[in-house]
Amino acid sequence: MQVLNNGFVKLLEHMGGDDAVIRNARRCWRSEAKTEDADRKLLRHLIKAGHKTPFEAMVFTFDVKTPLFVARQWFRHRMGSFNEESLRYCVAMRDYYIPEGLEDELLLKWKSKNEEAFDFYDLLVNEHRVVKEQARSILPIGIYTNFLWTVNGSSLMNFLHLRLDKQAQYEIRVYAQAVLELVRDAAPICFSEFEREVLKLGE
Amino acid sequence: MQVLNNGFVKLLEHMGGDDAVIRNARRCWRSEAKTEDADRKLLRHLIKAGHKTPFEAMVFTFDVKTPLFVARQWFRHRMGSFNEESLRYCVAMRDYYIPEGLEDELLLKWKSKNEEAFDFYDLLVNEHRVVKEQARSILPIGIYTNFLWTVNGSSLMNFLHLRLDKQAQYEIRVYAQAVLELVRDAAPICFSEFEREVLKLGE
Amino acid sequence: MQVLNNGFVKLLEHMGGDDAVIRNARRCWRSEAKTEDADRKLLRHLIKAGHKTPFEAMVFTFDVKTPLFVARQWFRHRMGSFNEESLRYCVAMRDYYIPEGLEDELLLKWKSKNEEAFDFYDLLVNEHRVVKEQARSILPIGIYTNFLWTVNGSSLMNFLHLRLDKQAQYEIRVYAQAVLELVRDAAPICFSEFEREVLKLGE
Amino acid sequence: MQVLNNGFVKLLEHMGGDDAVIRNARRCWRSEAKTEDADRKLLRHLIKAGHKTPFEAMVFTFDVKTPLFVARQWFRHRMGSFNEESLRYCVAMRDYYIPEGLEDELLLKWKSKNEEAFDFYDLLVNEHRVVKEQARSILPIGIYTNFLWTVNGSSLMNFLHLRLDKQAQYEIRVYAQAVLELVRDAAPICFSEFEREVLKLGE
Numbered sequence: 001m002q003v004l005n006n007g008f009v010k011l012l013e014h015m016g017g018d019d020a021v022i023r024n025a026r027r028c029w030r031s032e033a034k035t036e037d038a039d040r041k042l043l044r045h046l047i048k049a050g051h052k053t054p055f056e057a058m059v060f061t062f063d064v065k066t067p068l069f070v071a072r073q074w075f076r077h078r079m080g081s082f083n084e085e086s087l088r089y090c091v092a093m094r095d096y097y098i099p100e101g102l103e104d105e106l107l108l109k110w111k112s113k114n115e116e117a118f119d120f121y122d123l124l125v126n127e128h129r130v131v132k133e134q135a136r137s138i139l140p141i142g143i144y145t146n147f148l149w150t151v152n153g154s155s156l157m158n159f160l161h162l163r164l165d166k167q168a169q170y171e172i173r174v175y176a177q178a179v180l181e182l183v184r185d186a187a188p189i190c191f192s193e194f195e196r197e198v199l200k201l202g203e
Numbered sequence: 204m205q206v207l208n209n210g211f212v213k214l215l216e217h218m219g220g221d222d223a224v225i226r227n228a229r230r231c232w233r234s235e236a237k238t239e240d241a242d243r244k245l246l247r248h249l250i251k252a253g254h255k256t257p258f259e260a261m262v263f264t265f266d267v268k269t270p271l272f273v274a275r276q277w278f279r280h281r282m283g284s285f286n287e288e289s290l291r292y293c294v295a296m297r298d299y300y301i302p303e304g305l306e307d308e309l310l311l312k313w314k315s316k317n318e319e320a321f322d323f324y325d326l327l328v329n330e331h332r333v334v335k336e337q338a339r340s341i342l343p344i345g346i347y348t349n350f351l352w353t354v355n356g357s358s359l360m361n362f363l364h365l366r367l368d369k370q371a372q373y374e375i376r377v378y379a380q381a382v383l384e385l386v387r388d389a390a391p392i393c394f395s396e397f398e399r400e401v402l403k404l405g406e
Numbered sequence: 407m408q409v410l411n412n413g414f415v416k417l418l419e420h421m422g423g424d425d426a427v428i429r430n431a432r433r434c435w436r437s438e439a440k441t442e443d444a445d446r447k448l449l450r451h452l453i454k455a456g457h458k459t460p461f462e463a464m465v466f467t468f469d470v471k472t473p474l475f476v477a478r479q480w481f482r483h484r485m486g487s488f489n490e491e492s493l494r495y496c497v498a499m500r501d502y503y504i505p506e507g508l509e510d511e512l513l514l515k516w517k518s519k520n521e522e523a524f525d526f527y528d529l530l531v532n533e534h535r536v537v538k539e540q541a542r543s544i545l546p547i548g549i550y551t552n553f554l555w556t557v558n559g560s561s562l563m564n565f566l567h568l569r570l571d572k573q574a575q576y577e578i579r580v581y582a583q584a585v586l587e588l589v590r591d592a593a594p595i596c597f598s599e600f601e602r603e604v605l606k607l608g609e
Numbered sequence: 610m611q612v613l614n615n616g617f618v619k620l621l622e623h624m625g626g627d628d629a630v631i632r633n634a635r636r637c638w639r640s641e642a643k644t645e646d647a648d649r650k651l652l653r654h655l656i657k658a659g660h661k662t663p664f665e666a667m668v669f670t671f672d673v674k675t676p677l678f679v680a681r682q683w684f685r686h687r688m689g690s691f692n693e694e695s696l697r698y699c700v701a702m703r704d705y706y707i708p709e710g711l712e713d714e715l716l717l718k719w720k721s722k723n724e725e726a727f728d729f730y731d732l733l734v735n736e737h738r739v740v741k742e743q744a745r746s747i748l749p750i751g752i753y754t755n756f757l758w759t760v761n762g763s764s765l766m767n768f769l770h771l772r773l774d775k776q777a778q779y780e781i782r783v784y785a786q787a788v789l790e791l792v793r794d795a796a797p798i799c800f801s802e803f804e805r806e807v808l809k810l811g812e
Contacts, residue, residue, distance in 0.1 A: 015218035015262055024286040024351050030293045050568065056284035057353050059218055059262045069696075069745060078687040081259035081355070083227040087678075088778060090233045099743050106737055113729050113747055120722050128715055133778050134708050136678060137751025138722055148227050150260050152284070152353070162456065169697060169742050253771065272493075272542060281484040290475075291575060302540050309534055316526050316544055323519050331512055336575050337505050339475060340548025341519055365659065372494060372539050421624035421668055430692040430757050436699045462690035463759050465624055465668045487665035487761070489633040496639045554633050556666050558690070558759070 001178045004171060005098045006144055007065045009178045016058040017187040018043070021153065025054035036189070044193045047157075058153030058187055062179065065146045067097035070172050073163075079155035084147035088133040091125065094118045097142035097171075114140055153190065156183065161198050204381045207374065208301045209347055210268045212381045219261040220390040221246070224356065228257035239392070247396045250360075261356030261390055265382065268349045270300035273375050280362050283354035291336040294328065297321045300345035300374075317343055356393065359386065364401050407584045410577065411504045412550055413471045415584045422464040423593040424449075427559065431460035442595070450599045453563075464559030464593055468585065471552045473503035476578050483565050486557035494539040497531065500524045503548035503577075520546055559596065562589065567604050610787045613780060614707045615753055616674045618787045625667040626796040627652070630762065634663035645798070653802045656766075667762030667796055671788065674755045676706035679781050682772075688764035693756035697742040700734065703727045706751035706780075723749055762799065765792065770807050 001009050022039050025046055026032060033039055046054055066074065075082055096114045098107070117140050124135040151159070156179070162168065163176035184191045195201045204212050225242050228249055229235060236242055249257055269277065278285055299317045301310070320343050327338040354362070359382070365371065366379035387394045398404045407415050428445050431452055432438060439445055452460060472480065481488055502520045504513070523546050530541040557565070562585070568574065569582035590597045601607045610618050631648045634655055635641060642648055655663055675683065684691055705723045707716070726749050733744040760768070765788070771777065772785035793800045804810045 013218055013223070015216055016264070020216070020264070024353075027286045027349070027351050028289045028292065030288045030349075049571075049573075053284045053286055057264060057286075057351070059353070061219070061223070061260060067746065068750070069742075072681065072684075075681075075684060076691070081256045082685070083230045083256055083260075085233045086231045089231065097746050099739075099746070102739075106733075109729070110747070113726065117722065117726070117749070120718070124715075130708075130711075133678075134780075137676065137706050137708070137749060138719070139750050140726070140747050141677070141750060141752075142746025143750075146230070146233075148230050148260070150227075150262070150355070158456075165455075167455075171743075252774075252776075253767075270543060271547070272539075275478065275481075278478075278481060279488070285482070300543050302536075302543070305536075309530075309536075312526070313544070316523065320519065320523070320546070323515070327512075333505075333508075336475075337577075340473060340503050340505070341516070341546050343523070343544050344474070344547055344549075345543025346547075368658075370658075374540075419624055419629070421622055422670070426622065426670070430759075433692045433755070433757050434695045434698065436694045436755075459690045459692055463670060463692075463757070465759070467625070467629070467666060487662045489636045489662055489666075491639045492637045495637065552636070552639075554636050554666070556633075556668070556761070 001182065003174050003178050004067070005100075006095060007067070007070075007175070008063075009175060009182065010063040011060060011182040011186075012063050012148070013061040014059065014183075014186050016153070018189045020057040021054045021187065021190055024057040025051075040189050040193065043190055044197060047193055047197045052154040055153035055157065055190065056155075058190070059150065060153075060156060060183060060186070061148060061150045062182070063146070064149055064175070065144055066175060067142045067171065068145050069141045070169075070175065071145050071147060073169065073172050074149070074175075077151075077155065077159050079158070080149060080151035082147050082149055084145060087136040087139075091132060092118070092121060092136060092139055092143060095144045096140060097144065114142070153187065157194055157198065160194070164199060204385065206377050206381050207270070208303075209298055210270070210273075210378070211266075212378060212385065213266040214263060214385040214389075215266050215351070216264045217262065217386075217389050219356070221392040223260040224257045224390065224393055227260040228254075243392050243396065246393055247400060250396055250400045255357040258356035258360065258393065259358075261359075261393070262353065263356075263359060263386060263389070264351060264353045265385070266349070267352055267378070268347055269378060270345045270374065271348050272344050273372075273378065274348050274350060276366075276372065276375050277352070277378075280354075280358065282358035282361070283352060285350050285352055287348060287350035290339040290342075294335060295321070295324060295339060295342055295346060298347045299343060300347065317345070356390065360397055360401065363397070367402060407588065409580050409584050410473070411506075412501060413473070413476075413581070414469075415581060415588065416469040417466060417588040417592075418469050418554070419467045420465065420589075420592050422559070424595045426463040427460045427593065427596055430463040431457075446595050446599065449596055450603060453599055453603045458560040461559035461563065461596065462561075464562075464596070465556065466559075466562060466589060466592070467554060467556045468588070469552070470555055470581070471550055472581060473548045473577065474551050475547045476575075476581065477551050477553060479569075479575065479578050480555070480581075483557075483561065485561035485564070486555060488553050488555055490551060490553035493542040493545075497538060498524070498527060498542060498545055498549060501550045502546060503550065520548070559593065563600055563604065566600070570605060610791065612783050612787050613676070614709075615704055616676070616679075616784070617672075618784060618791065619672040620669060620791040620795075621672050621757070622670045623668065623792075623795050625762070627798045629666040630663045630796065630799055633666040634660075649798050649802065652798055653806060656802055656806045661763040664762035664766065664799065665764075667799070668759065669762075669765060669792060669795070670757060670759045671791070672755070673758055673784070674753055675784060676751045676780065677754050678750045679778075679784065680754050680756060682778065682781050683758070683784075686760075686764065686768050688767070689758060689760035691756050691758055693754060696745040696748075700741060701727070701730060701745060701748055701752060704753040705749060706753065723751070762796065766803055766807065769803070773808060
């Protein structure tokens, strides 16, 4: 699923869905899944009351490509794991964020400033034998980076809650929206109740 | 898989295995799985150097039944999630730990003391209308409890490292051993390297 | 501060208060503490919007003595650290929970059942050389245990939110209330806003 | 304490030291601090065996200024809290990393490339009314950022272990070294044992 000028989010793997969350929640009462209506009410209650552990029975792994400043916001969500390509070991690719809606002249300048930074990086690494981990200092914060994210359902909902908020930066909001599209099918009851109760959609 | 006189461990679900860990580890270098030998060496290095995030791409959910004092030790492992049947809402079942090797006379006393505690509990709940959450005060610490445990590969290895240690209590060590048997097939390279490097088996 | 028939909560140490939280929150805007009114509004906003990291600049260590079933609920709060006396190494003390309001006859039975359990424990440990870690199986869940708890301000607020709730068990609610009394002085603005916005007191 | 060309680390506050760790560790046995020699042996054992919770009774808050790529490595340490100035709200300051040992000509180019990036940033923000949160895309990864870090003793030791390693990048190693200098006095026994057992210094 493409996001921004050159990024993406893919759902690689997941474990558990509505069934797993209901199974875990009902363990408390030594009971099993009941009618869909009763199960839905239970999930709604858990979301509203802030009971998180049952949602931790769902786990997702995403492959994500974002501008570096978006990745920095993303990595602030500590309950999850990240594996990112490292510019200590990999040569940086000439791949950077371009905002929509720049006027033509400004767009040209934006591109040429980014290209010049990569030119200088190439010079440092190839001609002057500066190590990659230092040479990257000169690259712009808008370069794309690529990482794997494993996160459980509870922490994912927290991410969506904060990053779909109007106060969140546009560039991460579009990623959060893409993540939400990707997980809906995996746990339709959980995420529809989450959208109603937390995101307050459909009001 | 039965453990102790009346407990068990079952592996209900899992996500990811050797492939997922290798994929996550190699993301750092923007590379892919290589020969089995190179992959194995990489995993060994990660284990020895304490790099944990790639192993967090593996996740397991277990159904576990243990004496309550074993559950208390288990729940100390904070990186994981637990959903346990609650004696606030469920009536306690007459199901308690009996150590092996008690002499006949002592075994009889052990059983009768446990039975008396349950008799008093029943009296409190049924006759005196004491709420279950208070009445449980009188039940012995050796009663069985049942919980679901979701844990990633890194935290699981930490659990095994500490709970398979000779210093760990016998009653949790046999559970840790059962857990290890159950996960070996899910990620044979990871766990064989873990056994060699951390548990120091096969030396 | 005494709680229940034989428990307590003491605040041993703390670091940071309103000043530290405001300093951390304002770092985001590269600004400093302002008027008390502006600072209070900021803290209120952080609490309502779920921004947790500034409150993590406050840390508290408590010494707590509770019935074991209360400790089990307490230890479910994973963001914090616990050091508890261990009945693997310490001999259990004859010290158990007695609920208020039991009728005389029931109270006598409650006590005698607890005493009998301790008598059997002493017999197991002293006469039969059963190891303490096994012998404790026979002790009641209502025995008192003693632990140290280190927790940051954000996790503490989460604990108070869930454990002061009407749905929480009475026996942990009185501890949560005692904890709240103890921390109020350490960060009066934070906790008065927390009480207003989260606990909805004073409405 | 100055680090690199323009960074620093300051210890702002701390709670607990050797005494607190020993108190927490000895709670397990219901014992108190003993001779310095016995306490030291205990701490050594805890470090070697990987028992972490007693060290969580020590907490530190640092004020840190680093190049952004160093901050990114630092923030990977999830057990801790960070509050960083945000370039969504603050105008970026003309303050960037300059490695030591660049030849004169290259040094001039390094500076001019950084200066040009800031010139373009100023133009975007001041002339073209591009929002700061987007305009920062063009700034180099080597700009300095400033954050507060609250971390407990166990997580701090993990940070030091990984970031003082020879495999760690030079630019974060010098910060880790500065952090170690700053905490030594707060808990001299803990950190001397840590250096001996984990860092293998003095062998």
